[in-house]
Amino acid sequence: MAITTDRAVVNDLISWADRRDLTVTPLQAHKLVYLAYGEILAETGQQLFEEPIEAWKFGPVVPDLYHALKRYGSGPITEPLPKRGTHIRMIDRLRPARTQDDDVAAKLHDVWNRYAHLPGEELVRLTHLPGTPWHLVWNRMGGRERLGAKIPDSLIYAFFREGVVAP
Secondary structure, eight states, X not given: OOSSOHHHXXXXXXXXXXXXXXXXXXXXXXHHHHHHHHHHHHHHSXXXXXXXXXXXXXXXXXXXXXXXXXXXXXXXXXXXXXXXXXXXXXXXXXXXXXXXXXXXXXXHHHHHHHHTTSOHHHHHHHHHSTTSHHHHHHHHSSXXXXXXXXXXXXXXXXXHHTTOOOO
């Protein structure tokens, strides 16, 4: 069972950045969400969120986040993402999603502290290194040829369990 949602993770990152008078771009958000997902999966064996992570040309992407953030282009994300889903009342859909678990929030802040100072292009470089889950799916498992190739949790778990990602 997933701990939270992709949107709640982004909103926590945005809130954390706002309190420090910083900004987050969609490119940074995608990569920070992926790094947090991998670290929490490796640490707990649990998915951070249920939404799939796919191998796209510019790295691992959560399609829901891509569509929610594309309006910002390369600029900063200026407002929290609303909750999504047809089962959510309209008033709740307009409220920002938030992560409720203190341990998860602490891990997100840890990821932020280690990676958020990096520009999006450097985060892309980190997620594209040979041997990363994205690299394997994109280059060796047909991701380049088929849109929406999922990055299996088993690859993400194994990679982050080894603690390979580090700036």
